[in-house]
Amino acid sequence: MTPQRLMIVEAVExxxxxxxxxxxxxxxxAKYPNVNVSTVYRTLELLEQLGLVTKTDLGxxxxxxxxxxxxxxHHLVCKECGATIDLDESVLSxxxxxxxxxxxxxxxxRHLGIQGVCVNCRQHASQKPAESK
Amino acid sequence: MTPQRLMIVEAVExxxxxxxxxxxxxxxxAKYPNVNVSTVYRTLELLEQLGLVTKTDLGxxxxxxxxxxxxxxHHLVCKECGATIDLDESVLSxxxxxxxxxxxxxxxxRHLGIQGVCVNCRQHASQKPAESK
DNA sequence: GTATCTGCAAATCCTTTGCAAGTCA
DNA sequence: TGACTTGCAAAGGATTTGCAGATAC
Numbered sequence: 294m295t296p297q298r299l300m301i302v303e304a305v306e307x308x309x310x311x312x313x314x315x316x317x318x319x320x321x322x323a324k325y326p327n328v329n330v331s332t333v334y335r336t337l338e339l340l341e342q343l344g345l346v347t348k349t350d351l352g353x354x355x356x357x358x359x360x361x362x363x364x365x366x367h368h369l370v371c372k373e374c375g376a377t378i379d380l381d382e383s384v385l386s387x388x389x390x391x392x393x394x395x396x397x398x399x400x401x402x403r404h405l406g407i408q409g410v411c412v413n414c415r416q417h418a419s420q421k422p423a424e425s426k
Numbered sequence: 427m428t429p430q431r432l433m434i435v436e437a438v439e440x441x442x443x444x445x446x447x448x449x450x451x452x453x454x455x456a457k458y459p460n461v462n463v464s465t466v467y468r469t470l471e472l473l474e475q476l477g478l479v480t481k482t483d484l485g486x487x488x489x490x491x492x493x494x495x496x497x498x499x500h501h502l503v504c505k506e507c508g509a510t511i512d513l514d515e516s517v518l519s520x521x522x523x524x525x526x527x528x529x530x531x532x533x534x535x536r537h538l539g540i541q542g543v544c545v546n547c548r549q550h551a552s553q554k555p556a557e558s559k
Numbered sequence: 560g561t562a563t564c565t566g567c568a569a570a571t572c573c574t575t576t577g578c579a580a581g582t583c584a
Numbered sequence: 585t586g587a588c589t590t591g592c593a594a595a596g597g598a599t600t601t602g603c604a605g606a607t608a609c
Contacts, residue, residue: 294583294584294588294589295582295583295588295589295590297589297590298589314573314574315573327590327591328590328591329590329591329592330573330574331574331575331576331590331591331592332589332590332591334573334574334575335575335589335590336589350483350485350486350541352483352485352537352539353483354572354573354598354599356573356574369525369529369531369533371531372534378529378531380525380529384524384525384528385521387520388518388521391517392502392513392517392540392542395517396502396511396513396544396545397544397545397548398502398504398511398540398542398543398544398545399542399543399548400502400540400541400542401505401541401542401543402540404485404541405540405541406485407525407531407533407535407538408483408533408534408537408538409525409531409532409533409534410531410532410534411530411531412529412530412531415530415532427563427564427608427609428563428564428565428607428608430564430565431564447598447599448598460565460566461565461566462565462566462567463598463599464565464566464567464599464600464601465564465565465566467598467599467600468564468565468600469564487573487597487598489598489599
């Protein structure tokens with residue numbers, strides 16, 4: 294209902310798929326110089342509660358936000374270069390099913406970040422010894 | 427090689443399966459009052475580099491350590507009660523395979539924390555509406 | 560004896576909070 | 585008006601770092 298909120302919502306909606314609080318902040322500040330980070334965090338929290346935005350902890354202190362209406366996806370996070378690769382929701386649906394069956398655990402995979410090494414870094418890894426099997 | 431390092435290693439090894447830096451710290455301080463947190467962090471980093479210990483980011487700022495020689499497992503983390511359920515490594519092996527095939531991504535699932543809601547909290551959830559599908 | 564490790568304190572980083580002032584309907 | 589929202593600045597928690605002194609081998 295306030296201009297700053299609108300800009301924050303806009304920033305999240307405009308993001309291709311996910312965006313960090315800091316990025317949102319810089320984007321908003323660019324147009325509206327005296328917004329404050331706390332407003333960004335407060336608004337994001339609100340949007341999350343309203344179910345408009347999903348918050349994902351990618352691990353390593355990286356937290357990103359994503360508009361719900363753009364569909365869900367998962368993230369592969371490269372430990373080497375930090376790249377994040379989006380994964381369609383369907384890829385993990387069987388995992389979700391088996392966790393439910395075997396553990397009665399309702400997994401919220403929308404909040405999932407899978408660590409690993411991406412193609413590019415694997416190729417460049419000829420220089421450094423491979424880390425994990 | 428130093429007493430403090432030995433105690434830290436011991437604390438990690440004694441943990442059933444995973445333990446946080448803060449827990450390690452308190453455990454060590456109990457026996458050796460003037461160790462410092464920074465020593466704990468420095469030692470854990472060292473142990474990780476040596477490949478003796480695995481560091482897992484469970485999300486939500488929770489980071490735990492686990493001795494490599496005790497076998498790997500994954501974690502289901504309940505958003506409601508915070509419980510962590512251990513998952514055998516085999517459960518996700520097919521996931522690992524398909525990520526490798528489809529995305530050429532080498533997933534390091536040892537560092538995986540899956541968010542969701544556990545059995546207990548689902549049962550108690552009769553009070554509050556279910557969150558995710 | 561020398562390189563390494565430690566404790567301490569201060570510094571980060573990211574996020575949250577208290578509060579008084581400002582804004583929306 | 586009256587509740588809600590903001591900015592600011594300070595507080596937080598977790599982890600890291602610089603540095604001088606202490607320790608291991």
